[in-house]
Amino acid sequence: MAVQRASAPPTTAPELPTLGGKKSSYRERVVDALRAAMIAGELRPGEVYSAPTLAARFGVSATPVREAMLDLVKEGLVDTVPNKGFRVTAVSEKELDEYTHIRALIEIPTVVGLAGTADPVSLEALRPAAREIVHAAVAGDLIAYVEADTRFHLGLLALAGNAHLVEVVGDLRGRSRLYGLTALVEAGRLLASAQEHLELLDALLDRDKRAVREIMTRHLGHVRGLWAAHD
Structure with missing residues (x-):
């Protein structure tokens, strides 16, 4: 399920069931939404995005976005750019x-x-x-x-x-x-x-x-x- 894209970020998010029967946390939902945006090409390779900018775009707070992007760094989908944010990696x-x-x-x-x-x-x-x-x-x-x-x-x-x-x-x-x-x-x-x-x-x-x-x-x-x- 997509992360809420409301104008004001929610303070909490309910845990939702997934196809595997497990519960997805708020952080996992943010990871899923960011990953989907990258796969869809809405977040472009080579571009640098800050956590606050992405938080405003998705209607959430900056902390879960920052944590989610660090998870995506481990997956090789983004690289960290010191003092700036995260750069989406390219695929050949x-x-x-x-x-x-x-x-x-x-x-x-x-x-x-x-x-x-x-x-x-x-x-x-x-x-x-x-x-x-x-x-x-x-x-x-x-x-x-x-x-x-x-x-x-x-x-x-x-x-x-x-x-x-x-x-x-x-x-x-x-x-x-x-x-x-x-x-x-x-x-x-x-x-x-x-x-x-x-x-x-x-x-x-x-x-x-x-x-x-x-x-x-x-x-x-x-x-x-x-x-x-x-x-």
């Missing part, structure tokens, strides 16, 4: 190609396997997140798009019962940058990729492994296309 085209390749090796066979094993009730439980992705694409809300997309894909992979696999894919997603999202929103092309999530769910519920493989292959290809769109 070679790295993006490698991330896509690894994701394809992991996600395609895993999701195809779910066509024969996943509980229909658990699959249907992901439909609200799939719809959120579509709604965010229509609204042009890039951060909401990335947050819902992450919940959907990691929630789907979690149905395979391998927590380490989910962690690896989550790390790969976190290291990615979708620089082209803004241009795709303006061109009206983001919606097609968003709707593939609903298409994938329907294929899984139909136990159609061939369709699942085709949709997943096409979807990951679109994702790499989004990464490359800034070129």
Whole structure:
């Protein structure tokens, strides 16, 4: 869930359940929102951002933002700039190609396997997140798009019962940058990729492994296309 973006920062934030059944702290919610902003390309590589500036942007206090950015330093998403703030790190085209390749090796066979094993009730439980992705694409809300997309894909992979696999894919997603999202929103092309999530769910519920493989292959290809769109 996105961090509140109100004009006045809340003094406390309720703990919310996640797909894994754990509770997410206020600090973790700030980390998630900042990570989503970086992945969506709203926080640009090479730019330096101060904690107070980001706090005002997200409607929270500076302390959890500063703590969250230090967490993102450990993930390699930002570097500290003494007396100034944090600089978003850049990702090369070679790295993006490698991330896509690894994701394809992991996600395609895993999701195809779910066509024969996943509980229909658990699959249907992901439909609200799939719809959120579509709604965010229509609204042009890039951060909401990335947050819902992450919940959907990691929630789907979690149905395979391998927590380490989910962690690896989550790390790969976190290291990615979708620089082209803004241009795709303006061109009206983001919606097609968003709707593939609903298409994938329907294929899984139909136990159609061939369709699942085709949709997943096409979807990951679109994702790499989004990464490359800034070129």
